[in-house]
Amino acid sequence: MVKSTPSVDVAVIGAGPYGLSLAAHLRARGVEHRIFGELMGSWKHNMPPGMLLKSYPWASNLSDPGSEFALKTFCTERALPYFDQLMPLPLSRFIEYGEAFQKRYVPAVERKTLMALEPSAGCFRATFDDGEIVHARRVVMAVGLHSFKRLPHQAAHLPTDLFSHSGDFGSLEPLDGKEIIVVGSGSSASDLAALLYERGVSVSLVVRRSQLEFAGQPRPRTLFERTTAPMSGIGNGWTLAACAKYPQLIRLLSKDLRVRLANIKALGPLGGAFMKDRVIGRVPVWLGRALQSTEACDGKVLLDLIDASGARHSMRADHVIFATGYKVDVARLGFLNPTLLRQIRLVEGAPQLSAHYETSVPGLHFIGPASANSFGPVCRFVYGTYHPARHLAGHLAAVLARFQPAPRVRPLDRTVMP
The missing domain is CATH 3.50.50.60 (FAD/NAD(P)-binding domain)
Incomplete structure (x- = not known):
């Protein structure tokens, strides 16, 4: 009614x-x-x-x-x-x-x-x-x-029970007992990998970049650091400080510059400062591997990956989580x-x-x-x-x-x- x-x-x-x-x-x-x-x-x-x-x-x-x-x-x-x-x-x-x-x-x-x-x-x-x-x-x-949610085009043909986006979770309980691959290099990827590992889930992290980066641990900053790279609510540096304080001025910039600032590289992909020790040395991390294709086979998902040298690699799991932003x-x-x-x-x-x-x-x-x-x-x-x-x-x-x-x-x- x-x-x-x-x-x-x-x-x-x-x-x-x-x-x-x-x-x-x-x-x-x-x-x-x-x-x-x-x-x-x-x-x-x-x-x-x-x-x-x-x-x-x-x-x-x-x-x-x-x-x-x-x-x-x-x-x-x-x-x-x-x-x-x-x-x-x-x-x-x-x-x-x-x-x-x-x-x-x-x-x-x-x-x-x-x-x-x-x-x-x-x-x-x-x-x-x-x-x-x-x-x-x-x-x-x-x-x-x-x-x-953004998903790679390589996932479009996969059965929906074999993959998900990092934004689909809440509770991680449905993943218990499964072999999981997390694809991504930002905070969602590292957080999920750490939390799954700590639940006893078999998890690997696949990263396209050559290095998995994390925000620096909080510490007292010198006067020189505070002057040359002031702290703001969204990160350190004069550019981010201006963006944090003056969004009305940012709106007056050219379209291309505004879009570049909205997706500024200084903001990531970047793991949280307190997650580094919960990932590095614990979760298997495969660096420098770009996703080429995916395939469903016998209830599993197969990832075809390529590294910087052009070598191909294959990985297999029960479920893939795309932490792709x-x-x-x-x-x-x-x-x-x-x-x-x-x-x-x-x-x-x-x-x-x-x-x-x-x-x-x-x-x-x-x-x-x-x-x-x-x-x-x-x-x-x-x-x-x-x-x-x-x-x-x-x-x-x-x-x-x-x-x-x-x-x-x-x-x-x-x-x-x-």
Whole structure:
């Protein structure tokens, strides 16, 4: 049965760090809104228990209006251990922090899945999995990366039970007792390999690069290091520091430069600092081997690999996990109406955004990783929640206020001048 509700000024799609941060600021400004999605859903279901965040704890704060509820505050209130840099942030602790943030600032998250979004007479018509239809004047997409998983073309013909993407896990229990190959060199690959090894699973790591790289262990930095390569919430160096602090300026750069910065090599592929000792010397790592083809045979998957010398190698496993990252492509958001999709101007698959995170479709906004090609690499990190939450909440409050009906004044309410 279809259920209809009154219109809402702003619909926020996604209840992860970006959606929660924006909703907290909208609520503080009194902007009418609703936020839809499973609370911290991707963090709960698409990342394995035991994973460590690559970002420093001090750079993993959600954005609240008064800057009062940082991760450090959360840990202090609960007598939990906390260090800005010298300890890793476990996934479970970050999820707990997100849940506490939601209870404090965003009490009305609605656990619904958007099924269709289409234009409708000056607004947007959003249909959800429970049949409810919501008419929204503005829609903000804070959908994260899960819809944009990138798989190598060599996997296209494999049976689905023989391979997966690193973003398909949650629990690793289904892999117990199997022989696993992880393909990739970033933090997802090294994290999965270490966690599987520690569960007693037979696992190997196949890396195309000649070296498996990890972030450096936290340590006190000299004055010279701090001056020549200042620390930022997304990495060290003047370029990353500028990207972290001034995303609005990044948007003014040329398209090619913005795209290069969004995918800057300094950010990876790179394993987390605290995972190196859990991988090197423990997990078998095959370096410099590029994937040529795959084949299913007798319930197993065969990988055909080639090394730098041109020599061919074959590997066999029960299951292959491709930790091959993500590539934003809004066409993969199945809920977007085809007409709406055609109206969105794109930059290499990602929406081209205005200074107010607005697409070429008036009233449709994107924040989070999907905005990186416009605002730079900070959008790929939790640290980046600060910018769109504050800027977009202020913009929407101002824009929507202009459309509020003015209070009607009756003659007897007028001030009588002498």
